[in-house]
Every structure is written in structure tokens, then in C-alpha cells.
Amino acid sequence: MRWGFVFVTMIAALLFSILPVTAAELQAQPVWIAVNDELLTFPDAQPELRGGTTYVPVRFVAEAMQADLTWVPVTSLVTIYKDGRHITLDTANGILKTDLGEQHRVDLYTQDQRLMAPTRLMSESLGYQVSYIASGPISRIKDDSAKLTDEELAAKFKARIDKEKAKWEAEHPAQQPVPEAPKPDKVVYLTFDDGPNAYTEQILNTLKEQGVTATFFVLGPQIEQHKDLAKRMIDESYSVGLHGMTHDSKKIYRSPQTVVQEMEDCNKILTQATGFRTAIMRVPYGSKPWMPQNYRDATVNAGYHMWDWNVDSYDSKSSTRTADETYTEITNQVSGKKNAIVLLHDKKTTADALPKIIKWLKDNGYAFERIYGSTPPVNFWNDQR
Structure with a gap:
């Protein structure tokens, strides 16, 4: 038929x-x-x-x-x-x-x-x-x-x-070419790992109030516990990527196939909760040294594009990390970068620091972008597949 x-x-x-x-x-x-x-x-x-x-x-x-x-x-x-x-x-x-x-x-x-x-x-x-x-x-x-x-x-x-x-x-009479809008001189990608959780709503509220976008790398079990927040991410046009299932290096990195399987399981949960399937992923703890060539080949063959970061907020460094420390770390590392991919986590101190972080980025001329499936990946291996 x-x-x-x-x-x-x-x-x-x-x-x-x-x-x-x-x-x-x-x-x-x-x-x-x-x-x-x-x-x-x-x-x-x-x-x-x-x-x-x-x-x-x-x-x-x-x-x-x-x-x-x-x-x-x-x-x-x-x-x-x-x-x-x-x-x-x-x-x-x-x-x-x-x-x-x-x-x-x-x-x-x-x-x-x-x-x-x-x-x-x-x-x-x-x-x-x-x-x-x-x-x-x-x-x-x-x-x-x-x-x-x-x-x-x-x-x-x-x-x-x-x-x-x-x-x-x-x-369709001939038209004069319309000049393209100038591309921003400096771009920042705010990325949040490990959610959705109890602090994600505050983060989403701040992003909406400030009129900026972001990308969330989510865990499958967290989606199951907070389906409403996962759906809100999609409904409000943020990008959503995969962060796997276990966040346990001893489990996820046992083989190339276990990495792929965690991403597939996470994607299935995401699709069931939101109707949306994604092609972007970030592995726990960053891709080096965990993702050598054969691991990367496996995820590429499964249709995924792997992302790391070039600015680490260290917001998950310790339980005593303060909002001010996160803010200072980000502003110090972002300064001078034309293309900043900022690693953050769905944490209370991060949510509290976010309005101040966004204001600094705006004041310093950064345009906010989200990661698409077609955005050339940035990762520690320089693997742009």
C-alpha cells in the first residue's frame, strides 16, 4: 500500500x-x-x-x-x-x-x-x-x-x-540579492548535563526570562522521573542530546556496543516521553580517554554526533562549590574565545549563578546558539563526524 x-x-x-x-x-x-x-x-x-x-x-x-x-x-x-x-x-x-x-x-x-x-x-x-x-x-x-x-x-x-x-x-520577476544577516562575531553554547532534575525548572525559567537558548544532555532515568521537564525542553525549542543511562564509566565504556546501547536506550526513553529523537550525544566524563577510534566509529555508525566542551564551569567539582565560583570560572575561561561551548550541570548553585552568567555573556557581545544535529561537533578528538 x-x-x-x-x-x-x-x-x-x-x-x-x-x-x-x-x-x-x-x-x-x-x-x-x-x-x-x-x-x-x-x-x-x-x-x-x-x-x-x-x-x-x-x-x-x-x-x-x-x-x-x-x-x-x-x-x-x-x-x-x-x-x-x-x-x-x-x-x-x-x-x-x-x-x-x-x-x-x-x-x-x-x-x-x-x-x-x-x-x-x-x-x-x-x-x-x-x-x-x-x-x-x-x-x-x-x-x-x-x-x-x-x-x-x-x-x-x-x-x-x-x-x-x-x-x-x-x-517571479528578478530580484536584487538580499544581503545575508551578519554572523555574530562571538557565539556561546550553554550546555547542561545530568538532568532533568529538581533544578531544571529554575534553569528553564531563567533561559526563558532572559530570551536565550541552550542545549541539554539528558540521562534516560532522569527523563523517566521528569517527563514534564523533558517535554518542556522540546516544546520551548531547546536542543536535547543524550548523556546515556548509567553515568558509570565501568558500565558504559565496557565496549563500543555498550556506549551505543546506552545512547539508544536513552533515545528510546526520550522519544517515548516527548515524541522527539535526537542525533547529538555527550558521553559521561568527556570523551578522552574513553572514546578511542573504534568507540567513535560505533557511535557514528549508529547515527550520533559526539560533543565535549571547551569551557568547564567546574560546577560539579565539589559539593561546596558556590554560585560565585561557577560564575568566576566561566567568565575567566570564556574571555577571548570566539566559540565557547560551556559545560554546566543541572545543579542548584548553577541555577542560581545563571542569570549573572547570561548577563555577562550578553554584555560581552556573545550570541547564544543551540546545538543542532547538523552543527559540526566539537570534541576532544577533533572528530567532526
Whole structure:
């Protein structure tokens, strides 16, 4: 059975992972799509060229391929099946997974409430060939059943394309390029480990009052105890990453597989509590020396991107650590950094210090960012996978 649907309920999940596009990227160009010897027609969302990549409405291209398509709201996963092959689009994290175990970061976005994905990667992962016919332009998806050459296909549909192109150009007069907003000179990522717990609500309240964002690396058992706070993190558009299950080095680091399993178990709990699955993780105690190459390979193959920090607040150094000591440690370490990833924990003294920390960061020109699945990871191994 092929599923026909509009991705209405998907949009909320997509908002957590899709990065904003620049004005220049929004000025997309038209492109025509052919599957074998037929030029497709799209009823609402249209294919487009963005940054040299062709994007298509997933549902209609899957139908033209005579492929089966399923959508699982709780996991935000779209899977396409065709002749024994399949691909999965992880819409929450911007990842395309193939049946060969490959994982690719991709831009996934919605147009007229339709999920859009890159044509070539999606099609080739299902066993098709993709050719680009510049005279259209036409992005042609084909297999052994195609009879026409690319030149013959272009000639067959030239009159239709010329007519549709003239209509598009009349409706989209040439615009002057819109300059991109300047990127901030200094960026800070506030990251909180070990929650959610009794102090997370105070932290969330402060972040909301101050109008800044952050990233939370959560523990599975803590999510189960504070599902409302985990859901609030998602609902208020903070980033959520995984911190595992046990926070016990003797258990989690027994093998590459135990690290992956803890992250998978944590992700399952997160998904059950919030409907959101994440691709970012931070291992307990930092990745050195615990995550050598074979451990990192295992987590990458499982679809995860590993984060450490470059500013340690030492807020968990001792039970007598004060809010003022945490504030001083952060301001001393952040000074001079253009890109600061600050390690904090869901602790009472940290929550008390947070308003003062945020004020100092604002006063010193830092823009607050959260970690996305597509953000290049920063870790002690310089492994940006």
C-alpha cells in the first residue's frame, strides 16, 4: 500500500531540526523532474534548485517510482521501500539512512506542508540513476526501464517546459540579492548535563526570562522521573542530546556496543516521553580517554554526533562549590574565545549563578546558539563526524 498524506503533524517535529535558510537560499530556481520517460506534474509543492541541489516533494516522487512510503509520527521517521531497497529520512535530525548502513546529513524542509528532500541522494540510494539535463533544467530519475535518451526526453517535453518556465518567470520577476544577516562575531553554547532534575525548572525559567537558548544532555532515568521537564525542553525549542543511562564509566565504556546501547536506550526513553529523537550525544566524563577510534566509529555508525566542551564551569567539582565560583570560572575561561561551548550541570548553585552568567555573556557581545544535529561537533578528538 502506498500512503498518500500531507505532512501536517510532521511540521512541529521538523522545527526542532531544520536550520533557518538565508534569503539567498529562499530565492530558489525551478527545475523539472522526470522519472524514466515521463515528466512529472506536482499539484502544490514544486521541485526547486537550491544551492546547486535539486529538492523534490518526497511523496509524489515516491508515487512516481511506484514505491511504498510510511510515516511514523512518534519517531519522525519517513521510510520509502522500492524493490527490496529502502531508505529512511530522519526528519527530526536531518539524516538520510540507507539500507547499506550509510548515513548522510541532509537538508529536509517543508514547502506547502510537503516534505522536501534532495533528489539525487534519495533516488540513488534506492538504486536509480540520476542525470541532469541542463536545457530544462531536468533532473531525471531512471532505471533500466527508461527507453528515451536524455536528449530525446528533453526534446519531447521542450514545449511544455518553455511554457511553464515563461509562466514562472512572469510570476517571479528578478530580484536584487538580499544581503545575508551578519554572523555574530562571538557565539556561546550553554550546555547542561545530568538532568532533568529538581533544578531544571529554575534553569528553564531563567533561559526563558532572559530570551536565550541552550542545549541539554539528558540521562534516560532522569527523563523517566521528569517527563514534564523533558517535554518542556522540546516544546520551548531547546536542543536535547543524550548523556546515556548509567553515568558509570565501568558500565558504559565496557565496549563500543555498550556506549551505543546506552545512547539508544536513552533515545528510546526520550522519544517515548516527548515524541522527539535526537542525533547529538555527550558521553559521561568527556570523551578522552574513553572514546578511542573504534568507540567513535560505533557511535557514528549508529547515527550520533559526539560533543565535549571547551569551557568547564567546574560546577560539579565539589559539593561546596558556590554560585560565585561557577560564575568566576566561566567568565575567566570564556574571555577571548570566539566559540565557547560551556559545560554546566543541572545543579542548584548553577541555577542560581545563571542569570549573572547570561548577563555577562550578553554584555560581552556573545550570541547564544543551540546545538543542532547538523552543527559540526566539537570534541576532544577533533572528530567532526
